[in-house]
Amino acid sequence: MERIEGYAPIRDYAVIGDGRTCALVALDGGIDWFPVPDIDSPAVFARILDGRKGGAFELQPEEPFEVERRYQDGSNVLETTFRTASGAVRVTDALVLTDTSSLAPMRELVRRLEGVSGAVPMRWRVEPRFDFARGRTRTGTRSGRFFASWATDALSVNVWDAGDVQIDDGTVSGRFELRAGAEALIDVAVTHREPAVIPTRRNAERRLERTVRFWPEWSRHAAYEGPWRGPVVRSALVLKLLCFAPSGAIVAAPTASLPEWIGGGRNWDYRYSWVRDASWTLEALLRLGYRDEAEAYFWWFMHATRLTQPRLQILYRTDGSTRTVEQELAGLRGYRGSAPVRIGNGAVDQVQLDVYGSMLDAVCRYARETGRVDGDTGKEIGKIADYVAEHWRDRDSGIWEVRSIETHFTQSKALCWVALDRACSLAADGVIPDHRDRWRREADEIREFIDENGWDAERRSYVRAPDMPELDASLLTLNLLRYDEPGGARPNGVIEAVKRELADGPLVYRYRGEDGVAGREGAFLTCSFWLVDALARAHRIDEACELMDELVALANDVGLYAEEMDPETREFLGNFPQGLTHLALVNAAVSIEDAKAAR
Amino acid sequence: MTIWGALAGGLVGTVVLTSGLRIAQELGWTRMDIPLLLGTAFTENRSRANVVGYVLHFVNGLLFALAYYAVFAAVGHAGWLFGLGLGFVHALFAGGALVTVLLPAVHPRMGTPWSDAEETPLLEPPGFLLRNYGDQTAFGTLLAHLAYGAIVGGFAAHLAGWT
Structure with a gap:
């Protein structure tokens, strides 16, 4: 070396x-x-x-x-x-x-x-x-x-x-x-x-x-016996390291300011608990049978968000506090000269409506698998669903927390639909108060909005936003969260569009448009695993397995992944190891096994 | 009556002293943790050590209040200013001899200059004027003991009718 x-x-x-x-x-x-x-x-x-x-x-x-x-x-x-x-x-x-x-x-x-x-x-x-x-x-x-x-x-x-x-x-x-x-x-x-x-x-x-x-x-308790048990167990071990034991919070990565491009300025502190990432981690841990960690996170989350409920802040400190002031460490040169070095995270004040969909989907799974949501907590969750019904028309900064102006991101709107859909399921199960009439009505309106403004019939894909007619790999999450019927024309259309416009071999870029931050970045590894997951859910199992094999071969010598990768040099970029990448690997592997079982 | 006054002052003073030192820890002035230091003399279990340490520290606070009362009775005068002076002496004793010399000598898990640390897990010794626990430790300890002394003196004077 x-x-x-x-x-x-x-x-x-x-x-x-x-x-x-x-x-x-x-x-x-x-x-x-x-x-x-x-x-x-x-x-x-x-x-x-x-x-x-x-x-x-x-x-x-x-x-x-x-x-x-x-x-x-x-x-x-x-x-x-x-x-x-x-x-x-x-x-x-x-x-x-x-x-x-x-x-x-x-x-x-x-x-x-x-x-x-x-x-x-x-x-x-x-x-x-x-x-x-x-x-x-x-x-x-x-x-x-x-x-x-x-x-x-x-x-x-x-x-x-x-x-x-x-x-x-x-x-x-x-x-x-x-x-x-x-x-x-x-x-x-x-x-x-x-x-x-x-x-x-x-x-x-x-x-x-x-x-x-x-x-x-x-x-050894990881409940997965498929062909990628080694990578899945390694990913579970990484996720366990990201669980902050004193509180139950789950951080996105253990590092700060590793650059998304060598010499660039896209350097962020990921040592906080993002509601979105942590909710998906909870889901991955539940899919592997790790209930204790999932339970610890759920109760930490309900406690941490109490001050801001029903509005959710997008990220919290591990102790549940909300102070994450972003500052630059002028005394440090940055990884290979990638300045500035930032600690804290200024994205904390952004509105990101997709977090409600991720969170309510995770709660739905948690409630089904553990049955442990008490009445008071159920009421709080019901209020969060009401908040979504009231605010889904707002502009936001989207899943990628862009620092350009807010807009109506299609993925954010669809995840608001997911939030209301899961709220309806929870209400039907008697877990939360029953406001299904309103939630279903608003969910239908969201779908109409997306059909009218977020679907490109010529491209046969959803687009990033009505005023941004380009592709965004996060639209694959619509397939993963069952916004459309899996295997239908629309999920397959999004898969083909992502492969056509954002893929570079097995690697996938998040988007190719602007985001308010100067400089380049690598391909986003999570998106590649989302593509595997989407293929599996669309019953395209052979394609999913082939891509999974390619991606598993891209890990480092001990099975770890960073946030991003340079498609040309295969150099790792961004914070490391990245929880989102590893949880996407787990979910992709489990989805393939689920698809095989359903075949 | 006057003893009860001193004891009441000792109780309140110990609460203020303990809280003050805890705040000093949170402010980044010191790593000194009196309950942990006292409690680990009796047990290796951190949780139990903290509980034992707090109890011991409050008992010590009451015993020192009795010592203050003995001085007030001997002199025939009590008051917050006199207590403040005794608090200064108390701080010198605590930082100079009690914690720096006597505690390491009797604490089974604390290092001394002759320890080789091979047999038992050792706590870091406090050093001269407690400096090992941070440069501001002596300052924080002095402030906390001044507050303790003033409170004991004030309570004793008020409840005894002395001025």
Whole structure:
């Protein structure tokens, strides 16, 4: 793997996490992204956003090496094997789960090194830079350990059998030789607003073993037995990492400001819970049988939205608060010079009417599968449906949260129809108050509006908006959400139009028109999986399987996807790993199996 | 009557002191967490440690109020200003000897300069003037104890009839 000015290709990262935060591990052993203590906190390692001063944890052989890696089976524990002329070393990386019965660090990154063969010279270096390198990091030693602190954050670096520790200019490093059969351990223990807990080797190893045991036990319950079980389970494991355990929120991705085009300015912070993405994640988790996570999200969502109901904000912080002020970090250069680096998200104030359809569809599935929606919650959901009936005629910014002027996006209108349709179903089941007459009447009006303004008979497809007569891949979601009868002329027309106008091989662009933001972007991987899903639902199973195989082959070496991909170079673009891509993969795979079963 | 006044002041003062330190944590001034520090002397379980720590901290608050009362009785004078002065002394004692020297000496899970951290999980020691927990810790601790002292002094004076 070659770094370009200190930056690893996005494709070369793997993710580890503990349900509170995540870290990105590069193929060369560098940990270049680590927000602490939580997934939406400032990062202490942010070399992915500034190759010179972002801070990182490097660990690799001191001589030329080849590397291969994998996740342990059904796990989010990563194993990287370095092979050199002198031998081989295996590194096991994990953000370990806390053992609440004992005194453990608040967050703990454990790297275990095992000598596999020969004797390999190794080097490691930890360069903590709190608050995206804005904090004045203070370093020193306490209890024989390296300590770094800033404001109310601190971390200790705890090293066993990994050489003599050198402290120099705010970094700690070491060199050592690892022989076959020998083991070393490096542990980064993080604290926030409380005294640090300094781990012992025995307890750190015990927590690592506990973590190693947990993940396969969790993932073996994935209810999917089709030909893509490996990618589906990997996707479920990614989605689990995006579930913020302390609250139940589900974030869109664990990173911020990875660019949608190298050198471009489309760099956004995805460490928030988008109602749309999270609702679809809930659906994917339910389809895989993970009710606990779905239930946690549902109750978090009902609590988080209480202040704004019946209006839904499009995104929330993981703690349910609504403050996501967007700011630019001028001190960071951005991934390979892709500036500005943004944290926070200014799209929070947008109107996006499609979220109501995604949300009510998820509630409908949740209520059917769990039967756990109480009367008060049902009333709140009923009010949300009333709000949709009242507001579907409004202009909005649409699913892609464009920053140009608001308009009547066809997909938004159709998802308002979905919202009212699902509300009718919920009312028929007695889950929510019965306002079906009004909801059905408004739903019919929506359909008339779309038929008159959103359908292009010549193209045999829906269009992006009445004043934007172009195609939009999000119109595939109309097929997925059964806006039209699956397999009918209209769903097939949209599929053909998307293939004709937006596809580039297996990859699909979101749209080709303008969106109020300067610069290019790659093909949007979620849209490719939507196309698979739409093909399956249209009973075009062979085409769906063929495209699915092509897309599965595009994942990186450990089965992960970013948000976008450059169709020419196949380079990953955008935040990584992207929940929307992985949940679309899960839904596509399950839809194919459903279609096969119905054949 | 006067003892009850001091005890009432101790209770209110401890609430204010504890809340003040908690606010200081939230404001990013300090990582000091007194209930956690006290509670982990008795249990490794974080949740239990917090509960035990809060109880101990309130008991300590009442005991210190009795100590303040002893000083008021010996001098024959109480008041919020005198309490403020005792609070200053209290803060020096807490930040200088109690938490910095005595607590690490008796706390089974806290590091000292001689710890090698191999056998038991160790809590980070507070360091001189509690600086390990953040540069502003001493300042926050001083403010909280000044408030505690003034409240105990005020309550004792008002309820005892001393001026």
